[in-house]
Amino acid sequence: MLPTVSLLLAFTFLVSIAGLFVLIWSISSGQLSMGPEAPKVIFDKGELGHPEDPAGSQAQLASLESALQGSQRYPHARGLGQPEDIEERAELDRVARQPVLYLTLSSLLWLIVGSVAGLIVSIKFHAPDWLVDSAAWGFGRLRPVHLNAVIYGWISMVGMGVSLWLSSRILKTPLRGARWAVWGTHLWNVGVLVGIVSLLLGYSTGVEWLEFPTFVDGLFVIAGAMIGIPILKTIQDRKVHHLYVSIWYIGAAFVWFPVLFLVANIPGLHIGVQHAIINWWFAHNVLGLWLTPLGLAAAYYFIPKILGKPIHSYQLSLLGFWGLALFYSQVGLHHLIGGPVPTWLVTLSIVSSVMMVVPVISVAVNHHMTMIGHFRALRHSPTLAFVVTGAMMYTLVSVQGSLQSLRSINTVTHFTHATVAHAHLGVYGFVSFIMFGSLYFILPRLTRWEWPFPRLIQAHYGLALSGILVYFVFLSIGGVLQGLKMLDASAPFQDSVLVTHPYLIARSVGGALMTLGHIIFAYHVLVLVKRSGPMRDRPRFAYRPQPQQRGAGA
């Protein structure tokens, strides 16, 4: 035990020193000197002042442009869509196509598996006699199947795919070593598949958020590193000197995730209460230092990109990044408020949870100030609608999180459905919405085809939004009522169960709407990837190959 602890301490020391060197390097190489050009690195010549959304039709784009006219800070520049820039970007997309499409299609498969498992689990809450013939369909097995399929299958995979594409686009450099990512994706898929089958067969570690067999976690570390290699190599060989804030988030997430996974999985080291502490340190860091940075990286790219104007304050965006790095790593223990763990440790996590207001508000103010005066644009840009809704949900879920980590509120909400409502507002309302929006932008570029059925995009947005609102609102009310009943010493425990019944039915309705939205989305993606369906009109900046190149499958 002692050598392992010493090794961990030495490892922590080395990681901190490495972090310090990164900070010193970033200051000395001018990465933190935020001149007015820094937020503009995501634009090519002539793009400032022009909105862009490959998911919208020409008519939508015209409406988007007129919705933004007059309120843009940038006069419409000449030379929109320079052919050489468009060709260069087509080349970036050609290199990124295979790993990004592979990750995306895999993530959609796990999204459907996870959603169906979630729906079955949800129905079992109010119809417990349903599907009881086989142990594989029992709550105890299907719940972790749901959680692991959506967290490691859906969001992690789509997040990595979007990050690969963003890195290449923002750094204006073809992905270096894209094949590593393809092999990494094979391995990651094997991990999720083996993990889910193991859970269905009844093999689980029993550790929340780490239920897959331990060797699967080892696979994730190797696969994640393989998918991260192209990002790090592309950063190294980049054509753009300045590292835009999205790259900070992506680069850091790809360093944090393997560290978290390794530390949480060292066999035999964490025992008893210590294990619970490490478990929740890990679980909230998967959210805070893995999924959140991937979501914010995408939001920081797509919002300004679609509007055709840089982010409101670049200083604020970096404050948000460093604030997240400083405070998020210590919030995990708010999951154990009232548990048999040292009080100072829990108090420290509550303080950090409240301090999270600093990075959260800086992101919220920045996005809001960038959007201000442009909210009409949401009606005309499918990507923007998803991404901005996701960004708003980030503020909402985080402020809610800071409040529910206070002991007085946590006493009511802990062990209730209100926590599950909060969880879905975060992982679904925030991260998944931003990922949906990102894919609406990226996939037409990668496939060189348009979304064939714009109405399906509207249907997806409507179903996802109404689904999560029903889910969140009703389950939150049910959860609070449940908590109050549990605190009422004069009421039998059974009352706290019965009071939730109508709200649990409402959750199933919300979840069914979300699941239907996912099926529609997956179908639409398949049609797009097969390049079938009607070709309506070319989106702006679409790559038009020269006649002699047409045979090359463009």
Ligand code: HEM
């Ligand atoms: C400032 C930011 C946040 C704070 C302070 C916070 C705080 C909390 C607290 C106090 C709990 C409930 C613990 C309990 O009583 O059991 C919780 C649960 C949870 N939060 Fe957050 N939250 C924040 C942001 C987020 C975000 C952005 C996401 C999603 C990306 C998220 C996802 C979750 C999930 C999934 C759970 C449930 C975990 C489980 O029980 O399995 N939270 N959070």
Ligand code: HEM
């Ligand atoms: C991408 C979509 C989804 C994501 C990312 C997601 C994520 C999660 C997470 C993180 C948890 C653990 C919450 C906690 O422990 O507090 C969870 C639990 C759960 N989710 Fe989902 N979910 C998704 C979709 C759905 C859908 C469509 C349904 C259908 C109703 C659903 C129903 C459930 C249920 C019933 C639980 C178990 C709650 C409990 O044990 O009390 N989820 N989900």
